[in-house]
Amino acid sequence: MLSCRFHKSFLLAAILSASAMFPWQAQAEEVQVASAANFTAPLKAIIVEFEKDTGHKVTASFGATGALYTQIKNGAPFEVFFSADDTTPIKLEKEGAIAPGSRFTYAIGTLVLWSAQEGYLDGKEEVLKKGDFQHLSIANPKTAPYGAAAIEALTRLGLLETLRPKFVQGENITQAYQFISTGNAELGFVALSQVYKDGKITGGSAWIVPGDLYEPIRQDAVILGKGGGNPAASALVDYLKGPKAAAVIKSYGYGL
């Protein structure tokens, strides 16, 4: 009994002295984030700035929106969710799985047809019409909004049925990108954010799909039920709405 009490007070003293030694970490919290794969690069860049500015710590997981939704509904420990669409967050909102009123649009996504080969596309869709390739990579349209947008664009171009036999599907937009970047697929639909930095395509060649060929990809974020009481979660969301994050988001080719 005595020794137990001693241990407790010792522990308490240890914690107190530790927090006295590191006063700036007194309010530092951790927040666990899930994000759609297309937002990987900008979010990582924003997290670095956010951690530097606030002292909070962020752990981020990336995946297909549909997959993340399933994980969230099955008890995944995520506190903030950056979706690749607005329907999934709206669904979560209706199901009461988010902190009330926390849903907001953090970016508007742009679909791009991309090839790892220089000069293959050069800003035109002619290659698609010719169909002179073996594989067209897309993200799984059932689970990834950019995959669904690609299907929509091909439908409006009247090319869906002719090109369907050439489809190869990645489980998410990252895998769709990987098929193209390794050259296994000659071209494919990915998020502009994956191949764009500071106003230009980072490598290969691309055709930015005109906005009238698909519904705008409004990407919404929410604070999930589990993150409701976490100050780091609301701090991160506020940070995303701020000018610093906006500049990063725009630099990857998103609209705001």
Added chain:
Amino acid sequence: METSSLSAIWLTIKLASLVTVLLLLIGTPISWWLSRTRSRWKGPIGAVVALPLVLPPTVLGFYLLLFMGPHGLMGKITQALGWGVLSFSFTGLVIASVFYSLPFVVQPIQNAFEAMGERPLEVAASLRASPLDAFFSVALPLARPGFVTAAILGFAHTIGEFGVVLMIGGNIPGKTQVLSVRIYDYVEAMEYGEAHILAAGMVIFSFLVLLALYGRRGHKGWSR
């Protein structure tokens, strides 16, 4: 059940059968060599064969994707032969599965050959059987239980393959969309009903396969 699920089942069985036959053909000489050799290469070759047991399928899938792609060694060869690249094709899946399931076939056969010892072959030789004759009429029949185990494990393991197929398959219905990938898709798309039908079927099938393996009379581990 959707008809495309049926085609995924058929594709999976076709893949596993073909891979099993190929593996018995490729695995037998490798097992024989590993069980008989005193070469210093025995260790390294045995380790390479066993690698897929411990490597994450994503590692194998990633390297196969690069290897088979247009800039990879195999991709360059297949392109030069006019076959194009093998990723996203059934042939590609067969090759990947052969790598992936190799230890599951080699190890039981190797164990059976080793358990047999030198004696039967020495007797055969003293009866003037040629080495080839002795191999086919003495060694193979004696190692039969090892071959049965190898075939069952190779088949079942290929049926259950997921990570490698996901990385190099491209999820094409009727061509590379095997059962495990299809189940994953259903779960991700929250179509749990269809997922349950296929997933429960997999559980029952796998149980029956293992029952066939462990329930055989006189079963004493992998080699006999």
